[in-house]
Amino acid sequence: MIEQIFTASVFASMIRLATPYIFAALGETFGQRSGVLNLGVDGIMLMGAFFGFYAVYITGSLVLGVAAALLIGLLLGLATAFVSVTLKAEQGISGIGVYLFGLGMSELLFQRLIGTPKSVSGFPPIHIPVLSDIQFLGIGQIFFNHNLLVYVAFALVPISAFILNRTTFGLMIRAVGQNPEAADAMGINVARVRYMTVAIGGMLSGLAGASLSIALLNVFQQNLTSGLGFIAVALVYFGRWKPFGVMGGALLFSFVNALQLQVSSLNLNIPSEFAVMAPYVITIIALVFASKQTEKPTALTKPFDRGE
Amino acid sequence: MREFSLKPLWNRLLDIAPLPVALLAAFAVASLLLLALNAAPGQAFASMLQGAFGTENATAETLVKAIPILFVAIGICVAFRGGVTNIGGEGQMIMGALAGVTTALLLKDAPGFVIILASILVGFAAGALYGGLAGFLKAYFNVNEILSTIMLNQVAVQLMNYLLNGPLLDPSEAGLNHIPKTARIVESAELPRLALTVPQFVANLFGWENAELFARTRLHYGLLLAIVLAIVMYILLWRTTIGYRIRAVGQNERAARYAGLNVRRQMVLAMLLAGGFAGLAGVVQVLGLQYRLQTDGSPLGFTANAGFNGIVAALFGGLNPIGAIPASVFFGGLLVGAQKMQRDLAVPAALITAINGLIVVFVVSSQIFSKRRARRRLAAPTPPATAPAAAPAPVQEQTA
Numbered sequence: 001m002i003e004q005i006f007t008a009s010v011f012a013s014m015i016r017l018a019t020p021y022i023f024a025a026l027g028e029t030f031g032q033r034s035g036v037l038n039l040g041v042d043g044i045m046l047m048g049a050f051f052g053f054y055a056v057y058i059t060g061s062l063v064l065g066v067a068a069a070l071l072i073g074l075l076l077g078l079a080t081a082f083v084s085v086t087l088k089a090e091q092g093i094s095g096i097g098v099y100l101f102g103l104g105m106s107e108l109l110f111q112r113l114i115g116t117p118k119s120v121s122g123f124p125p126i127h128i129p130v131l132s133d134i135q136f137l138g139i140g141q142i143f144f145n146h147n148l149l150v151y152v153a154f155a156l157v158p159i160s161a162f163i164l165n166r167t168t169f170g171l172m173i174r175a176v177g178q179n180p181e182a183a184d185a186m187g188i189n190v191a192r193v194r195y196m197t198v199a200i201g202g203m204l205s206g207l208a209g210a211s212l213s214i215a216l217l218n219v220f221q222q223n224l225t226s227g228l229g230f231i232a233v234a235l236v237y238f239g240r241w242k243p244f245g246v247m248g249g250a251l252l253f254s255f256v257n258a259l260q261l262q263v264s265s266l267n268l269n270i271p272s273e274f275a276v277m278a279p280y281v282i283t284i285i286a287l288v289f290a291s292k293q294t295e296k297p298t299a300l301t302k303p304f305d306r307g308e
Numbered sequence: 309m310r311e312f313s314l315k316p317l318w319n320r321l322l323d324i325a326p327l328p329v330a331l332l333a334a335f336a337v338a339s340l341l342l343l344a345l346n347a348a349p350g351q352a353f354a355s356m357l358q359g360a361f362g363t364e365n366a367t368a369e370t371l372v373k374a375i376p377i378l379f380v381a382i383g384i385c386v387a388f389r390g391g392v393t394n395i396g397g398e399g400q401m402i403m404g405a406l407a408g409v410t411t412a413l414l415l416k417d418a419p420g421f422v423i424i425l426a427s428i429l430v431g432f433a434a435g436a437l438y439g440g441l442a443g444f445l446k447a448y449f450n451v452n453e454i455l456s457t458i459m460l461n462q463v464a465v466q467l468m469n470y471l472l473n474g475p476l477l478d479p480s481e482a483g484l485n486h487i488p489k490t491a492r493i494v495e496s497a498e499l500p501r502l503a504l505t506v507p508q509f510v511a512n513l514f515g516w517e518n519a520e521l522f523a524r525t526r527l528h529y530g531l532l533l534a535i536v537l538a539i540v541m542y543i544l545l546w547r548t549t550i551g552y553r554i555r556a557v558g559q560n561e562r563a564a565r566y567a568g569l570n571v572r573r574q575m576v577l578a579m580l581l582a583g584g585f586a587g588l589a590g591v592v593q594v595l596g597l598q599y600r601l602q603t604d605g606s607p608l609g610f611t612a613n614a615g616f617n618g619i620v621a622a623l624f625g626g627l628n629p630i631g632a633i634p635a636s637v638f639f640g641g642l643l644v645g646a647q648k649m650q651r652d653l654a655v656p657a658a659l660i661t662a663i664n665g666l667i668v669v670f671v672v673s674s675q676i677f678s679k680r681r682a683r684r685r686l687a688a689p690t691p692p693a694t695a696p697a698a699a700p701a702p703v704q705e706q707t708a
Contacts, residue, residue, distance in 0.1 A: 039395075039454065043665070088679075089672040092393040092454045096619055097668030104661025111656040112345055222658075223608065230458045237455055273470035280459040280466075287451045 008138025013258035014251060015154075016146055016216060020045070020208040020225075021250035022153040024232035025239070026160050027204025029246055032236050033164060034197040035177040035299035036084050039095020041205045042229025043102020044076045048206025050106040053213035053220040054113060056120045062214060069210035070203045076102070077202015081195040088303035099229070107222045117221050122214040123147035149207075149215040156204075160243040173197055177297030180304040190304045205229065231283075238286050240295045253279045326674030327624060334666040338659065347653045359648025360641035366648075368525030372597065374640030376401065376589035376611075378534040380618025381625060381632035382541050383439070383585030388627050389545060390578030391558035396442055396457025397586045397615030398608075399464035400435040404587025405610065406468060407434030409594045409601040410476065412493040420496030427497065428591055435587015436580045438464070443579025447572035453579070461615070468610065472603060489602035499528045499596035528596035534636075537585070538629040545629065554578050589614055613661070617643075620664045623671045639664065 024041050031038045052069035056062060080098055083089045125147050132144040164170040175183040176193045184190050208229070213220045231253060239245025256279050260272045339349035360370045380397040387394035408431030415423045442460060445451035472488035481487060504521040511519040545551035556564040557574040565571050590611075594601055603609035621639050625631030642664070646657035 037454075083669055083673050087673040087676050089669070089675065090393075092395070093388075093619070093623065094669050094672045096395065096616060097665045097670075097672065099665065100616060100620070100668060101662050101665030104658045104663070104665060107658035108341075108345075108656045108662060111658065227458075227462060231462075234455045234459060237452065271470050271474060273466040273473075277463050277466040280462045284445070284451070284456055284459050287455060288445060288449045 007262070008141045010258045010262045011138070011142045012145065013261060014255040015142060016150055017254035017257045018247070018250045019150050019153040019211045019216065020228055021232055021235060021253055022157065022247055023204045023208035023211055024229055025235040025246045025250055026156055026243055027201035027208070028233055028236045029160065029164075029239075029241060029243060030173065030197040030204075031194075031201040032300055033177045033241055033297055034173045034194045035180060035297050035302060035304070036081070036194050036198050037091045037095065037233070037301045038077075038080050038084070038098075038198055038201055039092055039230075039233060040076070040080055040098025040102065041095075041201070041208075041232050042225055042227060043099035044073055044080075044202055044205035045209035045212075045225045045229045045232075046102045046106040046223070047076060048073045048209030049213035049224050050109055050209070050220055051206070052210030053120060054109070056122065056214050057114065057118065060120075062123060065214045066207065066210060069206040069214075071206070073203040073206020073209075074199055075202070077199040077205070078195065080202060081198035084198065085191050085194045085303070088305070091301045103223060106220075106224075110220055110222065114220070117219055119219045120214060122216075122218040123149055126151070147215045149211045153211070154247075157243045157247045164243065174297075176304075177299055180299050180302075184304070184306065194304075205232075208232070231280075234283050234287075237290065237296075238283050240290060241297065242295070249283070252282065326677060327626065327671065330667060330670035330674050331624070333670045334663050337666055338663050341659065341662070342655065345655055347655050352649050352653055352655055355649045355652040356642070356645030358645070359652075360645035362648075364522065365525050366644065368522045368527040370637065370641040370644045371531055372526050372528070372640070373643050374636040375528075375530045375534055375596070376593050376614040377617045377621050377639055378538065378632060378636035379589035379592065380586045380614055381622040381636055382534070382538050382629045383582035384619050384622035385625070385627045385629045385632060386541060386545065386554065386585070387439075387578050387582035388622065389558045390554040390574060391561060392443060392446065392575055392578050392582070393454050394439065394442070394457055394579060394582045395454050395619070396439060396460050396583065397589075397618050398611050398613075399457065399461035399615070400438045400583040400586035401590035401593075401611050401615050402464040402468050403438040403590070404431035404435035404584075405590030405594050405601050406464075406471060406476075407431050407587070408591030409490050409493065412497045412595065413476075413491060416494045416497070420494075423494070423497035424499065424595060427595060428588065431587045431591025431594075432584040433587070435590065436584035439583015439586065440576055440580040442583075443576040446579070447575040468601070468603060472601065476601070478600070487602065488604075490600045492600045493595065497595060498599055499530055499592065501525070502527045502529050502531055526597065530592040530596040533588075533592065535633055537588075538633050541581075541585075541629040550577070586615060586618070589618070617664060620668050623668060 024045055028038060028041055048069035051072040052065040055068035056065035076098065080094075083094045084091050125145055128144040132141075134144070164173060172183070172188050172193050175186070175188060176190050180190045209225065212224055217224070235246050235249040235253070238249040239247070256275055260275055263272050263275070335353075342349045342352050359366055361367050380401065383400075384394060384397065408427040411430040412423050412427040415426055418426075438460060439457075442451075442453045442456045445456050446453040469488060472490060473486075476490045477486065478489050478491045480491075481489060501523075503523040506519050506521055508519050545555060553564075553569055554574050554577060556567070556569060557571050557578075561571055564574070593610075601610065617639055621635040622632050624638070625633070625635035642660045643657075646660040649655050649659075650657045
């Protein structure tokens with residue numbers, strides 16, 4: 001039974017299903033490193049998923065689908081930044097508002113504009129020549145046989161790490177998240193940096209949603225994400241605010257998702273609920289052990305006030 | 309003798325002023341959305357009002373919808389006042405319902421009132437423990453309660469799906485394509501229906517057919533329980549030392565610590581109470597309405613989002629349990645009215661979820677104004693006459 005469950009296709013699904021987690025959690029990492037907790041990720045994802053899907057449904061163009069998802073993500077990200085940075089609203093609660101807005105709005109638009117569940121032809125798998133033919137341990141199938149967005153997501157991990165750790169922009173982000181007063185004194189515009197990171201987070205959340213609706217599932221339905229965006233927020237803590245750590249957490253969750261799919265497709269009589277529960281429990285335990293959290297941005301959730 | 313001044317009253321009014329403003333702003337956006345959907349806003353809101361309060365049955369359905377929202381909201385008031393951001397209403401509600409329905413099924417041979425009392429107490433306790441767990445992790449291990457409660461929500465959903473498809477599955481439902489639901493509780497364990505007897509002349513005045521209001525509706529005694537407990541919790545929060553301590557921690561954790569309060573204990577207590585009330589929302593939903601625990605397997609299948617709507621109602625009630633009563637009825641009305649709007653104008657009821665989200669965003673955003681005023685008040689040379697006790701400013705500085 002074990003070899004029936006842990007097949008190469010399960011690991012391939014793990015890689016594929018990590019995509020939305022990685023996009024959303026990387027986006028959230030930027031925001032949190034600058035001191036803003038965006039809890040509305042799930043709502044933004046749902047909107048991105050819908051707009052991406054709708055654009056593809058109408059035009060058939062995947063490029064337009066991605067563009068639509070990025071655009072709605074950008075708009076909602078800016079709105080979130082306005083609420084969190086300019087109006088200094090309590091971030092944990094305003095995020096719930098953004099979530100409810102996205103949840104309701106995406107369903108409203110879906111029912112009004114599409115109505116019944118339909119599917120689109122999303123991003124096709126790309127067989128990378130030579131590499132995708134590697135039979136050894138199923139490596140070709142596991143790593144080199146995915147759609148474009150999967151590769152983009154994994155490519156963004158080192159890119160994000162580079163931006164955060166090796167560029168001036170990254171330094172500014174970290175400064176603003178660790179010590180906004182000092183950053184401000186150094187002449188960094190705290191509000192502008194936070195607007196930018198939250199906008200980046202919004203765009204990546206929109207893309208995360210689209211990766212579900214036009215690359216992995218190719219459908220849209222009510223509450224398509226079913227809370228995936230909230231997990232993405234937790235993954236940032238889990239991954240200790242580091243892109244590679246975040247990717248590790250994403251793979252943990254997607255692995256369990258893949259296992260669950262496999263178990264149910266084999267019609268095995270194993271209650272999959274406990275497998276699904278496991279990563280949440282592991283995350284809580286990880287949060288307990290990470291309680292020292294020296295890496296945690298000191299100013300996280302604290303609005304910056306110049307003292308006017 | 310105290311000098312007569314309108315200032316305290318004015319300040320109090322300004323404190324709640326952001327709420328109607330936030331509501332108006334949300335409805336302004338909703339109107340734009342409706343226009344974009346080719347529906348006349350006036351017509352849509354009229355249809356909603358009609359659907360929510362137009363008939364005896366509509367009003368009853370509104371109140372039925374308000375019950376779980378109010379229970380959750382009472383708990384949210386305690387948690388948020390205590391500086392703990394409880395997002396776990398959904399999970400705590402599920403745990404309360406699971407524990408409550410199990411109790412009711414196990415005790416099926418006991419007298420009705422024993423079953424009801426035991427189920428309610430066990431439901432409260434289960435929700436309290438589940439919320440308290442997040443409070444404990446926050447207080448003693450510095451685990452962000454927003455994240456832990458979100459995780460615990462998902463764990464609760466999975467536990468419910470497991471139990472309703474396995475150990476708790478209704479025996480008559482066994483089979484491959486069963487609906488995940490428990491057996492029905494015995495009839496004597498059902499919360500009685502709530503009917504109001506009004507004087508005949510009042511009934512005549514409104515043209516009601518009889519003076520037994522709500523007699524043939526689904527309205528149940530859960531409403532009364534929720535209202536009584538809202539008042540109790542108001543008293544607890546503002547008229548007892550326990551509540552004073554909880555609020556002190558929420559207002560200023562550091563000051564509370566210097567004043568010698570056991571901050572950790574207050575946090576756990578706030579979360580125990582918050583979880584307990586969410587648990588009540590779950591168990592009362594079982595005993596008063598569904599008579600079993602049933603879900604469609606989705607995260608919102610049983611709770612119908614009450615765990616989140618309770619947050620909306622609590623915020624809109626000014627984080628005051630008594631304020632939460634009309635707020636919950638209002639949001640219950642929105643949800644029920646939206647169904648009629650959907651039938652009349654083909655505007656999807658999901659609009660209400662979006663509006664609720666906007667209300668949350670607008671309410672928390674508008675707090676910047678009350679914060680500014682509070683600061684100005686502090687900076688004023690002569691402190692206003694109503695320094696202590698009055699005007700619980702809905703401001704809470706809170707850190708992760």
